[in-house]
Amino acid sequence: MSYLRRRFFDARGSREAPRRPPPSHRHNGPSAPWPWINLHDEIDQVQLDSPAPPIPEPCDHKTCEGQCWKEYPQSRFPNWTPSQVRRSRIHRAITEHNKTAPSTIYHVDVDSNGFFTDSGTYVITDDTKEDFWNALVNDDSQRPTNNRVRAMFIEHLSGPVLMMLGAKYNIEPFFFSSSLGWIPSRYEEEVRPGQGDHITITLTFLRPMDHPEGSLHTYPSDSSTMTSLPDLQGQVIDTQAPLFLHSSDIYLILDLLAVHLIRSTDGNTIISYHNPEADTTSATYLHERIRFAGQSVYWQKIFQQSPDPTFVLLTFIWHAMYAWDESLELLYSHICYIETQVINTSDLHLTRELHIIRAHHLHYSALLEDFRKAVDFVLNTPNPAMDSLPEEERDSSRRLLQRECKNLLSEINRLEQGRAMQDKRLRNVLNLVFSSVNIEDSKRMRQLTEAAVRDSAAMKQIAFLSMVFLPASFVAAIFSMNIREIAPGTHGSLSHYxxxxxxxxxxxxxxxxxxxxxxxxxxxxxxxxxxxxxxxxxxxxxxxxxxxxxxxxxxxxxxxxx
Incomplete structure (x- = not known):
């Protein structure tokens, strides 16, 4: 059993696949003036009457004695009251994290020549959290002089690590709430002309995953019905749950890409969050893939030509692109398999699976649209730190970024066209199912009609036979009347009748x-x-x-x- 299978199966203790929480899109970015306050929630009167300035003074992280991170997010974002922090799931992540499981941060450094190197791993426990804070405060001064970007991949995000990263890099809590709540978001913050900014991208994408016990689910190729499959019987139309493709023992699950990029003339940092509770892409897996992207000749030339850290962010987005493409390929094969089953059988229960797939298809269309908007956001959000470069170098980097973003947009359009084609195939299969069922119903109705004709002929014969005895029966009924005209001595008469x-x-x-x-x-x-x-x-x-x-x-x- 593979690592992903074991992780999926052990985490659930059952065959039930993970279901993602429905996103609250109204709480996906700082442009919403009331973070995590719904219509019927009360406003915190203490914060409303507070005389303190809404924007606190910058912290040097040395004279505060760690209070800036211990009181995060209120220390940097006072408008995030305790009730809002609870509703955003940040409070739960801070107070209910597994203290026995250490947080692990994997580093990748990109130097000025575009080379990707593994800069080590940092393991943080409750005993070493102060050491990590000191290392984080001095991180900028301890980086190599030729360092361009440092990428941090966080596995098992604990409460102290969340607060330290948020306080050190002045990260809007929306990044953590969107990551914890699976909320697609894209926004720019901390814009400093000529110096840098912060951009956040969290998006949900589709990824295939083997069935935890795939070897136990082997079905005959000549199976006449889909409903005989045990996994399909319990499936409901829930687009937040995985879609099981029984033809290949594959789950199509929703995965999360949550990246926060700090672009600055003083040093660029990428923070990648990885959810430990669900079967998402692990930090070690994405850490290796991003490192291996640095081996690409094509991308190596781009990294050497442009110092913009946004290109490193694009490699993260390409990971989601690969997952989407592979998932839709598997889904296309499954639809072809269903078409074969429809041709070989006329079972109306096939429509259940077809409707489930179509419901997921509609959801995938919305996810692809979010994917496209994320790439458009990267394309239309230039790095303010690039303004310090000569105009020729800045324009060259901008053209490179436009080209690569357009390549991604072209791939997204291809995915959407493929999804639309699959949807048409599904409609065609549904029509074929109904046509087959109608043909079978017509055959049965013909048989019933023929039987009714035969029964009608038999009933006519019985009716004709009854008519032969009708006169005799009528005469017998008359002569059986107890009236004195027929039976003398009785009291009744024909007039009484x-x-x-x-x-x-x-x-x-x-x-x-x-x-x-x-x-x-x-x-x-x-x-x-x-x-x-x-x-x-x-x-x-x-x-x-x-x-x-x-x-x-x-x-x-x-x-x-x-």
Whole structure:
């Protein structure tokens, strides 16, 4: 069993795949003036009446004796009150982190020549958190002189590490709340013309993952129905949950890319957050992939030509692109497999799986749109620190960035076109399923009609046979009457028979006509009108005759012309 399989299976203790929380998009960036305050939440009156300035003075992190990080985020962002911090999940991350599991930060340094090197790993526990804070405060001075970018990949983010990073780099708490809550966001902050800025990108993307016990799920290729699969029976239309492709024992799960880039003339830093609770891309995995991106000849030339750290950010975004492309490839193969099953069977239950896939498809369209907006944001947010470079070098770097962002946008458009094509294929398969079911229903209806015709012929024969005995039965019924005209000595007579039969017949006909008269009198006929149906029918007949005579006597257009 692979590492990802073990991690997925051990974390759940069951076969249930992880479900991502639905994002609260209104709390995705600092442009929202009321962070994590919903319509019915109360405003903190203490903070509202506070005379302190909304923007605190910058901290040198040396004279504060660590209070700036121990009180983060309120120390740097006073508008984030305790109730808002609780709702944003930051309080839970700070107070309920696993103190026995250390936080690990993997480093990658990019020098001025564009070379990527592994600059070591830092393990932080409760016992070593003060040492880490001192190292973080002195990080800028301890970096190599030719360092261009330092990327930090955080595994098992603990509360102290979150507060230290936020206080040291003055990070908006929205980065952590969006990362913890799986909220797509993209925003720029701390803009200093000619010096730098901060940009944050968090986006949800699609990634394939093997089934934890894939070897246990082998199905015959000639299976006639999809509903016989155990994993499909429990599947519901939940776009936040993984989509299981039983044809290849693959889950399509939602993954998270959460990156905060600090662009500055004093040194550039990339912070990559990795969720430890869900089966997301691990810090070690992305750490290796980013290092290996530095081995690319194509990208190495770009890193050598431009000092802009935004190009390193693009390699993070390419990771999401790879995952999207591979996921849609697997989904396309699964749709082809379903088409084969539809051709071989006419099971209506196939529509359940098709509707599940179509619901996920619609969700994927929204995720791809967020992906496109993230790349557009990078393209349209130039690095203010590049203004200090000569104009020719700045323009050259800008053209390179535009070219690479357009390459990403072109790939996103290709993914969306492929997704749209798959959606059309799904609609075609749905139509094929319904057509097959209709054909089968038509065959069954034909068989039922033929059986009804045969039964009708048999009933006719029985009716004809009954008609042969009808006269004899009628005569037998008459001669069995106890009336003195037929059986002398009895007290009944033929007049008694007619006195009883005629009134009962009239009452029966009257009641039947009263209940059935709605078809003749109309649906709006009242109960009183139905009871006295002969009178009502005579009135209707008289009214119709009057209307007909009025139409005959009405003047014609030719009379006016004359």
């Amino acid at each position: 007619f006195e009883t039969a005629f009134p009962l017949t009239i009452v029966t006909v009257w009641v039947v006509m009263a209940f059935q008269s709605k078809h003749m009198l109309g649906q709006d006929a009242t109960l009183f009108m139905r009871i006295f149906w002969p009178v009502t029918m005579l009135q209707q007949m008289a009214r119709k005759r009057r209307e007909a005579s009025q139409k005959l006597n009405a003047p014609k257009w030719d009379d006016f012309k004359g």
